[in-house]
Amino acid sequence: MLLSDIAQRFGLTLKGEDADIVGLSTLEAAGPEDLTFLAGARHADLLATTRAGAVIVPPAFADRVQRALVTDNPYLAVARIAALFAKPQGEFAGVSPLAFVDPEATVAPDADVGPLAYVGPRAEVGPGCRIFPGAYVGEDCRLGPGCLLYPTAVLLAGTVLGSGVIVHAGAVLGADGFGFAQGPEGFVKIPQTGTVKIGDRVEIGANTCIDRAARDKTVVGSGTKIDNLCQVAHNVTIGEHSIMVAQVGISGSTKVGRGVLMGGQAGITGHLTLGDGCQIGSQAGVVKDVAPGAKIIGSPAIEGQAFMRAAVTFPKLPEMAKRLRALERELAELKKELAQGGER
């Protein structure tokens, strides 16, 4: 691939002569036919010694290399260029004769359904979709163009995906929400008759669960990225471009805003509202609404800086308790002395 083509495609500035590039590698490992990148200023010394054919750099470092693709956001350029070179997984094409595709299902002509995959009645699989072996697409599901369902990904009945959605292995969309009424004989299941609706370009991690709504829909907005082993309960709504790091759990009916960042293992109580752009720290336990842009952490979660200060003091608690006792003793003694002195 020509550097000039790459530059034009992604709006980068080519510095130096054009060249043919065969791959993307690190500063240390790249050879003369590879493109590489400066991940941060602290690696700048490697620019002098790299054997790479060309380097993606921010403008400030363009002078230090002979041939470069210059951009204000090298990280983004790397993401896009890497996609050109990345080889997609899964070597199957068309609808495998070993797949089960219901006669009432609709599979776009250029979609792939691997062996041992299941596509149920009235399911619609859009153009360019790839359903890996062992994946399950329940009845009445709809997959927009270019969706990717990795092995054993499960979409239960009626789940709707936008375009370009990636569902990793073992993820389960549309399992029943966890809802029960108390009856005289014990818990009585409340039928979960809603669905799951996923926007465009959403990525859903391995073994993550997104439950169907009790009624209506559980919704994940376009551009949102969810890591592995997360739990999204029934009737949750997550806005666009939010991030859920691994093992986060969101309880039922909570509304998560747009551009929200949820750190790993955080837990969010049900029926809350998390404002746009707020940041939830790792392992936080969120028990009340969060204002837009707020940063919170701790369990129960409080404002981030307040938490960090308190956490620093926490190990001193035993010593503080001791000093408190000492003070009480000292003051009592002083008062006693003064009282005795007064009597004298």
Added chain:
Amino acid sequence: MLLSDIAQRFGLTLKGEDADIVGLSTLEAAGPEDLTFLAGARHADLLATTRAGAVIVPPAFADRVQRALVTDNPYLAVARIAALFAKPQGEFAGVSPLAFVDPEATVAPDADVGPLAYVGPRAEVGPGCRIFPGAYVGEDCRLGPGCLLYPTAVLLAGTVLGSGVIVHAGAVLGADGFGFAQGPEGFVKIPQTGTVKIGDRVEIGANTCIDRAARDKTVVGSGTKIDNLCQVAHNVTIGEHSIMVAQVGISGSTKVGRGVLMGGQAGITGHLTLGDGCQIGSQAGVVKDVAPGAKIIGSPAIEGQAFMRAAVTFPKLPEMAKRLRALERELAELKKELAQGGER
């Protein structure tokens, strides 16, 4: 369905004329042929404007609607009535020719085994069971009547389910417990030769894991409901009618009582006893036995109210430390002054 039939079936009181009902909906969305319900007093204003054919209400609100099903527990009535209208998932019937059913397995005549499902040697699948595509029933498993195994649910060898058990997609019952002996060459696996035994009407969430016992049985009592992504380690016993919210983990050999409530992401150490009816708060870290009926939270978990009070004080720690230092200084100065005064 006639309102009078529903009323009779579930012991509700019909107020107003009988009518034919085709579905269940919300107060806002219901049409003249729908039944709806008053979920709580705060929605009572909607009773005046709903177009629903009939409303499920508690006695106090019966006067405010023309046609009603009256009951002290509307939530429970809704759960039961919704089940009448809910359409079960999975459009397959009988044993699919694309399923693998071992010749030595026994499948009840009216049970369904979907395509791409596996039923191993000597497994017994009871009447009315439904095994979804991609589910695995290992050798010697026994499923009571009316069990539901969603896609990719896995029952390893010898797992026993009571009646009406629901195992959601990706749940794994009977994987090896996590047990090793320390040998000179590293950890040596302790063969896990026990099984898993699940009672009646238990629901097991998506991607939840219940390990087989090292010896003997890991047990979940009847009526207990387990949410997604939970971990139940080897030799754990959970009593009847308990609740495990998502992402809870219980370590080996712990005994959980009856009617216990475990909040999301709580973690429970091994070899403990949790008394009947105790409540474990979300994200709690339980490190010692819990008395029946106790409410605990925090990590390590302590009595609930004590935790909440301490948690409120926690952010004030830095300020308390400051005030403590100030007091020490003040008191030292005062003593110094008094000593000097005494000298004078």
Added chain:
Amino acid sequence: MLLSDIAQRFGLTLKGEDADIVGLSTLEAAGPEDLTFLAGARHADLLATTRAGAVIVPPAFADRVQRALVTDNPYLAVARIAALFAKPQGEFAGVSPLAFVDPEATVAPDADVGPLAYVGPRAEVGPGCRIFPGAYVGEDCRLGPGCLLYPTAVLLAGTVLGSGVIVHAGAVLGADGFGFAQGPEGFVKIPQTGTVKIGDRVEIGANTCIDRAARDKTVVGSGTKIDNLCQVAHNVTIGEHSIMVAQVGISGSTKVGRGVLMGGQAGITGHLTLGDGCQIGSQAGVVKDVAPGAKIIGSPAIEGQAFMRAAVTFPKLPEMAKRLRALERELAELKKELAQGGER
């Protein structure tokens, strides 16, 4: 099996006459043809009443039984002997005609691939491996001798397993790491082009996820044991003989040493180094490097004993705050009195 054979095989000392043994059981349940073991000194009373044919005991208790296998490490002996008697799961042999095995895959002659399993192009399945129904082995995977892939275990393209690796049901190896660049239109996926490399005798729990590296490899060292529902992010390296209890999460690029113990539900931030032999407590939140051999706990994690002392004081916080206020008041009053006294 003869006791003398077992003794010889595992370096135990046979006390008493030789005998034929048919199984391994507990002190209470064992019959005259069973071997049993003394799990701890507190069960020693049962030695007098057990009906077992022979007992595995440490030297100190050898006098209390007629026939014994004597060893300093009975627990280890039990692990090894139990393996002799344990019946392996999964009754299938050879390559099932209902499995999908790509013509370009290589399956060792004595390996088993169950029905409904998938083995992709150029995958290499070593001698003695067993691939259960519903498992997925992607293209270019390599499995050393004696690996076990339980139902629905997923190895995505290029995953490499050493010898004797056990992957439990639902575990996912080689899903994409969670990496995105920020672009003007939202998050842009950074292609994850690395792989996963697992050492020898590693055990990976049910529904655990080990992501492929962004580049290069995510590595788990030989002898390491990982419990259920754990998350190992891209480019993480775990040393040999470490333990990860259930629901632990490790963020990207963190290096975990050798012989490290990670307690249940612990969370470890990315780009950290955890020294050899360190111990991370359950539910700990590790946010900085950990020294070799250190024991830490809490969120954020601190030295273990310091945490435990502070945790004990924590519930007293509200009372401490009260006493602090009382002291301030008392001291202020005293000063006031003294000032007034001075005026007089």
